[in-house]
Amino acid sequence: MEAPIRATHILGFALFFLLFFVCRSSPLHDLLISSAERRIDLTSHIVKVYLTLKVENAGSSPTSEILLAFPPTQVDHLATVEALVTKGKRKKTTLVRLDVKPTELPDAPNGTKYFTIYLANPLNSGESTTLEVLYLFTHSLEPFPAEIGQSESQLVYYRDSALILSPYHIKQQTTFIKTPSTKVESFTRVEPTNRAGTEMKYGPYEDHPPYSSSPILIHFENNSPFPVVEELVREVEISHWGNLQVTEQYTLVHGGARHKGVFSRVEYQSRPTLSGTSSLRYLLARLPPRVHSVYYRDEIGNISSSHLRTDSRKSELEIEPRYPLFGGWKATFIIGYGLPLQDFLFESSDDRRYLNFTFGCPLLETVVDKLTVKVVLPEGSKDPSAVVPFPVEQHLETKYSYLDVVGRTVVVMEKKNLVPSHNSHFQVHYTFKPIFMLAEPLMLASAFFLFFVACVAYLHIDLSIRK
């Protein structure tokens, strides 16, 4: 283990100097991290990393940008990055959210990707601040063995680096890794390394130059099911008659170790603790309060195994797929529900209306690979614009629903790789004249009127040729 580490050190130093000479002018190396603590939570299939950085400005000029670095293998699985800064002193500390944006640097070593944290107040030279960074990875636990039988437990690999990848010099760092159970098959030791119960401690490591890394591999038991929604289409239809209809189409897959060979119902039923422990038996969806007419079905009909619990603050829908999902098994289903419009639709000051709704997937602890949110505006609405707290792909479509003539404008938003923390609110603004609400009733009324007139006319006209 020593030799490769030294090699990376040398490489790191080389890169460091190279960078130092190339971009002297940038404030990159004026900063240094005096202490860093990282906590990696591996209990579910979404890997949560809490990073506490104490950043010090050792340069001469004030700076307000701090870079976070990620290796390219991790960046593909990175779902979200959040940064918070503590304000105030002692007991009156409050956390303030900071802007984080992906950044391209011209000569990143080994394809390293960066995120920039923008501080609210520039950090003057000599000052230091503490940042709390939270980021989540999906699909980062690799099942090994990749295929398991019904009664075997699910073992997974987690790969990371014992040292935090950073473009800055880190004086002191520690990494804590929490596993779901005490059953750990193997793990890489980078001294000093300790393991106690479900927690492993790497470090503290002192004085590591920028871009230093030390790969580690942990092989441990994770029997929690890995619910992954491969594709989710949420359609939110606004009706100004007072209803908001939501339809969600799921393609669910168990992303854990693939099921191999026999599925025996008798074992599954008689020994639920031993057999099929990592199988996905039920899911919990958290829906908004005052939800009504909830349905849960798939392409061949209603699925009868679901429970709805409602109270004044939230509604919980517990759903069971038609069959327990073992690793690699798939299921598709549709959840639909109606909501009172006044909870979600508001009028803004400039005579426009806006819908305020949650973006992500209502299922708990679920990764969504691809999410499409479609907001169907009522017929006759104009100038739609969407405000989403994170970057999404947007375009407009037209949909024809009940007796539409010109069609309804649909705002389509697409995003890949979502985790539950994306369940924040988004807004769609549009203008709508209430007179359009009467278009369809008037159309129907006139159609019936014409029909009756035609009937009366037919009865009163003598069409015979010969009298």
Next chain:
Amino acid sequence: MAAPETSTAAVPTLHTNNTVRNAFGGVLSFFILLLIGVLAFSIRLFSVIKYESVIHEFDPYFNYRVTQFLTKKGIYDFWNWFDDRTWYPLGRVIGGTVYPGLTLTAGTIWWLLNSLNIPLSVETVCVFTAPIFSAFASWATYLLTKEVKGAGAGLTAAVLLAMVPSYISRSVAGSYDNEAVAIFALIFTFYLYIKTLNTGSLFYATLNSIAYFYMVCSWGGYTFIINLIPMHVLLCIVTGRYSSRLYIAYAPLVVLGTLLAALVPVVGFNAVMTSEHFASFLVFIIIHVVAFVYYIKGILSPKMFKVAVTLVVSVGLAVCCAVIAVLIALVASSPTKGWSGRSLSLLDPTYASKYIPIIASVSEHQPPTWPSYFMDINVLAFLVPAGIIACFLPLTDASSFVVLYIATSVYFSGVMVRLMLVLAPAACITSGIALSEAFDALTGSIKFQLPGVSTDAEVDAGETSSDTTEAQNDEVKAEKPEETSKDRRSKKSKKKEREHVERPSAKAKVKTKAEKKRLLALPLEASAVSLLLLIVLGAFYVVHCVWAAAEAYSAPSIVLTSRSRDGLHVFDDFREAYSWLRHNTDVDDKVASWWDYGYQTTAMANRTVIVDNNTWNNTHIATVGTAMSSPEKAAWEIFHSLDVKYVLVVFGGLVGYPSDDINKFLWMVRIGGGVFPHIKEPDYLRDGQYRIDSQATPTMLNCLMYKLSYYRFVETDGKAYDKVRRTEIGKKYFKLTHFEEVFTTHHWMVRIYKLKAPKNRIRGKTKKSKSKTSSSSSSKTSGTKKKNPWH
């Protein structure tokens, strides 16, 4: 027509009053009909309310799948559709083997709604097609009965049909089957036939052939029409009722109808080549001969005519004999005498059970039991005889048709449970007539007896429908009573001349009628009581129908429920299994199961099946039956040769679901044994009894179906107690060597096994195992191997 006519004759001042009354009656009957339509539609929604909006049972799933294909790919691809998902490896030509009426109807409704931007799914349209068409059917019944016995009988018959349980059983929401639209088409065709017969209008005759075409598109039962109408025509000719109206009602139907029927791919040349249609051609010839004779009679003097008759009869007999001899020779040359198996089993009820076990195995092809008559047509069974009597008082062309219809359909329903459906409309029509006549007589006599009203009795008598029918007897051109003098003046003027001739006699009738009425009037108390009893009878019928619709016939059969002390239990195992197959097997995997589940597997799981409910290839079904009744290794070989990857069995032993594969197993043995003689039914029976307990034969306990059903069943309760057969099973502990369990549903109702991959051949080992099996297995199994069709 008759009503205003007689009233003007009696009291001229009442004319305007009566017009208003008739207009009011017209509006009233329009709204009653509307309500009947609503009733017919809504009584069939119990299945949606109690269960869900879902397609029911087996055949509807196929129709649903075809409709999906039609709406997705269009009509031309539909005609050319070769389905490679069924009957693997043979496939099936769907476009040419399916009655397209239902599919095209639902497809058209869907297309119409979608072009109006009403985005209903294909499934929703399919689910509600049957209730919509039952509303149409009750309206058609109204029209038909009105032609026969007037509007009152029509309304009564329409109400009865709207909720007759027999028809409900085939047309609840979700029961998306051919019969749903075919019953409407059947009644409507009959209506148009009667209408043509009554009016002699070529317009209605053309409409009649188009309605017949729709019926041919919809259901194989169209042969009932093309045999019943010729029978009626023949009856009319024999009883001396030949008229030009009869000719117009019949001849265009045969010519146009046959041409149109030949356009339907599934019928094609059968419309002229099979024996089912020969009766119509024969009668076609006869009616022409008769028409010719009447014509000749008209232009010749009676003496000349007699000479001509003797001449023609002698020559004609000789020619007829020759033609009939040729026909008989042609027909006799084909093995089934030109009749299809199902038709033959209608003529000879024992035919199917003797020769075609596959037809006999279907429960709806069995003869019905007496309780099923009471269940399906209820009080109508008692009203039908009264209705038949009413049809003879007086006997018209139309009412003789109804009598013939009820007589033939009673016979057919006695042969097959399924044809109870054809009986239901006939029973409704005759009972409607009976009820309406009875009400007429009773209310008429009450009216007559009550003081104060009696002065009007003479006038009122002219309006009752019984009178209308009597008038109909004289002038068959009876028009709708609501047709006022204002509209359709042109039509009226045409008929004026005829009425002028009849008027004096009608006047005389009215006077004698009043006399008759006085004689026929029943005592007040008796009529009031019997009126009450009739109402009670009607109420009983309504209660029974609602109960039947709600409880007996609304279960979709793919999802079962049971009520126990701790609430409602839902058994959704079928869809669980199909959904599992759909999402967790390869798209091109082949699934073998007994043919009952073929349609559902292709529609719900979207996987290729070996056999399905369209039982066109007996050998293929027999192959699957043979595999199911063979020991494991032989079965594996058969399935492997058919490229099967999964085997699906339905097992009810854990929860007590009686129509599972073990109970159907004897049919698999019979059908399999019919083609492959090494499967012998007695091998599976102990002393003629079918049993799966410790007394069962070793052949039974070693066959694949037994093993797949009961594999590891003993581990559920330790005793392996089968709740359907109410016994402990014979062989409890065994292993599977060539199959592995890959999925079993929550209540064990569907079990799916995967064929294990063939073992790698190691020279020494295979030899060894071969010698081992041959030595260990009984002589029977080695015999099996030799006769195995797949070697």
